[in-house]
Amino acid sequence: MRNLRSIRLLIIAALIVSVLSACGAGNGKNNEGSASPSGSAGASPSANNKEKSPKSVELLNVSYDPTRELYVAFNKSFAEYWKKETGQTVKINQSHGGSGAQSRKVLDGLEADVVTLALAYDIDSLAEKGLLKTDWQKSFESNSSPYTSTIVFLVRKGNPKGIKDWGDLIKKDVQVITPNPKTSGGARWNYLAAWGYALKQNGGDETKVKEFMKQLFDNVPVLDTGARGATTTFVERKIGDVLLAWENEAYLAKKEYGDDFEIVTPSLSILAEPPVAVVDKVVDKKGTRDVAEAYLKYLYTPEGQEIAAQNFYRPRLQEVADKYKDQFPQLNLLTIDADFGGWKTAQAKHFADGGTFDQIYTKGS
Amino acid sequence: MATNRNRRQVLPGFRFTLGFTVLYLSLIVLIPLAGLVIKTAGLTLPQFWDTVTSARVLASYRVSLLTAFFAALVNVVFGLLIAWVLVRYRFPGKKIVDGLIDMPFALPTAVAGIALTAIYAPNGWIGSLLEPLGIKVAYTPLGITVALVFIGLPFVVRTVQPVLQELETDTEEAAVLLGAHRWRTFRKVLLPELVPPLITGFALAFSRGIGEYGSVVFISGNMPMKTEITPLLIITKLEQYEYSQATAIALVLLLISFALLLLINTLQRWTNRRLRSA
Amino acid sequence: MAGAVTTVTELSADKRPKHLDESRGVRIVLIAIALLFVGLVVVLPMITVIAQAFKKGWEAYASAISDPDAISALKLTLITALVAVPLNTLFGAAAAWAITKFKFRGKNLLITLIDLPFAVSPVISGLVYILLFGAQGLLGPWLIDHGYKVVFATPGIILATMFVTFPFVARELIPLMETQGAQDEEAAVSLGAKGWRIFFKVTLPNIKWGLLYGVILCNARAMGEFGAVSVVSGHIRGETNTLPLHIEILYNEYQYTASFAVASLLMLLAVVTLVIKGLIEGNLIRSRHK
Numbered sequence: 001m002r003n004l005r006s007i008r009l010l011i012i013a014a015l016i017v018s019v020l021s022a023c024g025a026g027n028g029k030n031n032e033g034s035a036s037p038s039g040s041a042g043a044s045p046s047a048n049n050k051e052k053s054p055k056s057v058e059l060l061n062v063s064y065d066p067t068r069e070l071y072v073a074f075n076k077s078f079a080e081y082w083k084k085e086t087g088q089t090v091k092i093n094q095s096h097g098g099s100g101a102q103s104r105k106v107l108d109g110l111e112a113d114v115v116t117l118a119l120a121y122d123i124d125s126l127a128e129k130g131l132l133k134t135d136w137q138k139s140f141e142s143n144s145s146p147y148t149s150t151i152v153f154l155v156r157k158g159n160p161k162g163i164k165d166w167g168d169l170i171k172k173d174v175q176v177i178t179p180n181p182k183t184s185g186g187a188r189w190n191y192l193a194a195w196g197y198a199l200k201q202n203g204g205d206e207t208k209v210k211e212f213m214k215q216l217f218d219n220v221p222v223l224d225t226g227a228r229g230a231t232t233t234f235v236e237r238k239i240g241d242v243l244l245a246w247e248n249e250a251y252l253a254k255k256e257y258g259d260d261f262e263i264v265t266p267s268l269s270i271l272a273e274p275p276v277a278v279v280d281k282v283v284d285k286k287g288t289r290d291v292a293e294a295y296l297k298y299l300y301t302p303e304g305q306e307i308a309a310q311n312f313y314r315p316r317l318q319e320v321a322d323k324y325k326d327q328f329p330q331l332n333l334l335t336i337d338a339d340f341g342g343w344k345t346a347q348a349k350h351f352a353d354g355g356t357f358d359q360i361y362t363k364g365s
Numbered sequence: 366m367a368t369n370r371n372r373r374q375v376l377p378g379f380r381f382t383l384g385f386t387v388l389y390l391s392l393i394v395l396i397p398l399a400g401l402v403i404k405t406a407g408l409t410l411p412q413f414w415d416t417v418t419s420a421r422v423l424a425s426y427r428v429s430l431l432t433a434f435f436a437a438l439v440n441v442v443f444g445l446l447i448a449w450v451l452v453r454y455r456f457p458g459k460k461i462v463d464g465l466i467d468m469p470f471a472l473p474t475a476v477a478g479i480a481l482t483a484i485y486a487p488n489g490w491i492g493s494l495l496e497p498l499g500i501k502v503a504y505t506p507l508g509i510t511v512a513l514v515f516i517g518l519p520f521v522v523r524t525v526q527p528v529l530q531e532l533e534t535d536t537e538e539a540a541v542l543l544g545a546h547r548w549r550t551f552r553k554v555l556l557p558e559l560v561p562p563l564i565t566g567f568a569l570a571f572s573r574g575i576g577e578y579g580s581v582v583f584i585s586g587n588m589p590m591k592t593e594i595t596p597l598l599i600i601t602k603l604e605q606y607e608y609s610q611a612t613a614i615a616l617v618l619l620l621i622s623f624a625l626l627l628l629i630n631t632l633q634r635w636t637n638r639r640l641r642s643a
Numbered sequence: 644m645a646g647a648v649t650t651v652t653e654l655s656a657d658k659r660p661k662h663l664d665e666s667r668g669v670r671i672v673l674i675a676i677a678l679l680f681v682g683l684v685v686v687l688p689m690i691t692v693i694a695q696a697f698k699k700g701w702e703a704y705a706s707a708i709s710d711p712d713a714i715s716a717l718k719l720t721l722i723t724a725l726v727a728v729p730l731n732t733l734f735g736a737a738a739a740w741a742i743t744k745f746k747f748r749g750k751n752l753l754i755t756l757i758d759l760p761f762a763v764s765p766v767i768s769g770l771v772y773i774l775l776f777g778a779q780g781l782l783g784p785w786l787i788d789h790g791y792k793v794v795f796a797t798p799g800i801i802l803a804t805m806f807v808t809f810p811f812v813a814r815e816l817i818p819l820m821e822t823q824g825a826q827d828e829e830a831a832v833s834l835g836a837k838g839w840r841i842f843f844k845v846t847l848p849n850i851k852w853g854l855l856y857g858v859i860l861c862n863a864r865a866m867g868e869f870g871a872v873s874v875v876s877g878h879i880r881g882e883t884n885t886l887p888l889h890i891e892i893l894y895n896e897y898q899y900t901a902s903f904a905v906a907s908l909l910m911l912l913a914v915v916t917l918v919i920k921g922l923i924e925g926n927l928i929r930s931r932h933k
Contacts, residue, residue: 095878100604109778110795110877182601222504222586228895237486256897361589362420376828377838382741389734393805397771404774443680450677464917465685471863471913473887476906480688515684576764579870596764615767622762627755
């Protein structure tokens with residue numbers, strides 16, 4: 001009787017373990033061949049590694065929140081292009097989320113062939129762990145940033161509070177909506193643009209800049225965790241007088257919600273360069289390097305640039321930029337490298353624990 | 366875990382069921398949680414202490430604990446009332462109400478958060494009614510409390526209900542025969558019996574509230590020092606790739622929850638024994 | 644628990660002697676307060692979901708829930724529940740048997756550990772699996788080298804769901820079996836019954852409603868879990884998205900109507916399980932009255 005019981009116990013234990021590992025194994029097998037966890041019937045296991053051009057291939061593009069619409073259009077265009085060029089069917093899977101969270105998922109094992117994130121800092125973190133080479137930003141033209149954007153203001157129709165520039169944001173009766181720089185990549189651009197403006201205004205006096213930032217954030221009633229959450233708070237919940245947003249987010253919100261909003265371009269903003277990169281470790285394992293590199297290169301072609309511009313990202317290519325120049329007003333732009341000493345420095349100074357952002361909230365407020 | 370020789374030992378299956386329980390518990394819960402401890406061990410003790418007692422983290426404990434406490438308190442009062450009504454009275458639609466109590470268990474927390482924010486935002490159904498009165502719900506600690514009341518309600522109702530059901534009418538009967546009033550009967554005879562399940566329900570709702578994330582982030586406004594909850598801080602630490610700091614805060618939350626539950630279970634067993642021997 | 648509760652409720656409300664009841668006025672006031680509270684806290688959010696879902700009419704609703712991504716999310720959600728719920732049920736029954744039919748040291752600790760997942764922040768429950776099975780985790784590198792994928796794939800989602808729904812069945816059965824004691828089973832033993840036979844013939848009939856209720860709750864939560872699953876899912880459309888995650892994606896794409904439409908689908912799943920529970924109870928009452 002005793003023995004029988006222990007045997008039963010063993011059987012059950014074995015059952016659980018095998019169920020779990022069966023799930024794991026099933027997915028593992030699929031993954032050798034194709035880019036996604038559940039795989040596609042088209043790609044036979046490990047075929048990609050051996051044959052030169054298998055019939056179909058899958059890519060996983062891990063990106064940040066506001067690029068959803070951009071990559072829906074771009075993926076379609078690239079798939080057609082790739083089919084015509086090589087006869088191969090490519091299926092591109094998308095994953096979106098906060099830039100930092102997405103980068104962390106790739107670190108923790110999400111098998112992204114390419115990453116298209118909000119900040120170079122988030123890709124640097126991957127390079128640090130050896131997922132790609134440290135000089136990844138040289139792999140593609142223009143700092144590996146095929147499109148750029150900037151930070152603008154979205155205000156309510158008629159601009160009732162008369163908001164024209166950063167200086168108006170610290171007026172007593174103005175409510176500002178921005179996501180939390182701790183959790184949102186976009187919010188870090190917002191923060192740095194405001195900082196850069198105040199620094200210019202105050203002739204480089206950092207104490208005054210900190211005072212400006214404190215007044216600015218005193219006007220912030222809600223700190224959402226991501227850019228999309230902040231847009232929802234401003235647009236749907238009708239909270240706040242001005243939303244600090246990516247230019248493309250602002251245009252998209254205007255497109256979705258019609259004429260209830262106006263875009264105000266401040267006198268000075270920051271050049272946001274969302275970078276792209278091929279994740280070496282993953283493409284080498286899956287044998288998808290060719291298609292992954294072609295995918296990112298396609299972003300720089302006139303077709304790719306056109307799609308970026310249609311989705312309100314500033315194109316790099318002059319001919320496309322000229323075509324859309326009415327959409328993107330010229331303004332003075334700070335850059336992260338020239339004005340803030342690169343992401344590593346900026347991150348440590350402003351957004352790490354105890355940085356200038358934390359000081360706003362912890363010092364006697 | 367040594368077995369005592371006692372009369373219950375005649376039943377079979379002790380080793381098998383206990384073995385399976387412990388094994389499964391270890392695989393799904395204990396080993397993963399041990400990973401948390403191991404990760405935190407990457408910090409030295411002073412580092413750990415600094416992380417879990419920094420001003421913002423302390424403020425977030427306060428927000429999380431206070432809102433969870435008040436939400437659990439509200440749930441104890443109304444949960445008891447709802448359980449009472451459901452067990453003792455008959456009214457049309459009772460079954461539906463009984464089923465509805467489980468909805469917060471089933472509704473994805475993010476959906477609950479979005480829906481509650483839509484209702485209580487200044488331009489929402491209820492928010493717009495409260496706004497002229499100067500009461501703000503969404504993006505304040507009050508909003509967090511509302512979300513936690515939603516999350517915790519079934520815990521209290523479902524722990525009180527069965528006990529209320531099992532209560533013998535004899536003692537009540539006796540009290541009435543002795544001339545006690547209804548309210549007095551309730552206070553002196555029923556309430557003491559209901560205290561253990563109420564405490565259990567309170568503790569479950571409370572500890573669930575401390576850790577709740579999905580429904581709260583939408584409605585809380587996430588202002589540092591004011592409406593920032595502890596689970597959000599854990600996420601914030603992760604965004605900065607500070608894994609061990611994140612797990613350190615997580616560990617503190619875990620210990621609070623564990624201590625609460627242990628206290629409650631011990632209390633409950635103790636009262637059970639006392640009631641049985643009395 | 645409540646499965647058994649509501650069943651008996653119908654009977655005891657009839658039997659309750661008049662002099663033990665509150666006056667009509669008090670009863671009505673109490674019922675009104677209870678209904679108002681449930682209405683405010685539970686029903687209003689549900690109405691919001693439905694109102695938002697049908698904001699753009701039936702067609703927009705139909706297209707949102709028949710979207711291929713929504714359907715694949717539904718499939719993943721059902722698969723997850725299908726694995727997690729039976730395993731947790733098995734565990735719940737075993738744990739309840741060991742805890743309520745025997746005395747041993749450390750019982751309180753064991754019960755508390757079983758309750759623990761209730762109290763663990765969903766964020767943490769996802770995180771622990773990343774720490775264990777992630778590429779930088781304790782077991783992750785070995786698993787990945789051997790071609791097994793746990794996190795950001797279906798197994799991770801199932802594990803996180805199992806963690807979150809872990810206590811539901813056990814939590815329902817333990818108090819129930821505690822009050823029932825072990826007399827029935829002991830009688831069965833003295834009559835010569837053995838092992839499984841005792842469980843199926845004596846124990847199971849006594850606990851089936853509690854068991855059913857636990858399973859239903861476990862299932863509802865398994866299908867609705869968001870926080871923990873969000874941490875271990877790769878958020879890949881049509882691949883590692885469960886219904887709750889799909890709702891979030893739609894919401895983030897400004898497709899509010901579609902997002903609430905899918906949410907209402909999930910709500911419907913929950914309502915259906917609760918209605919089934921009600922129907923079974925109805926049958927039970929009728930059979931008892933005969």
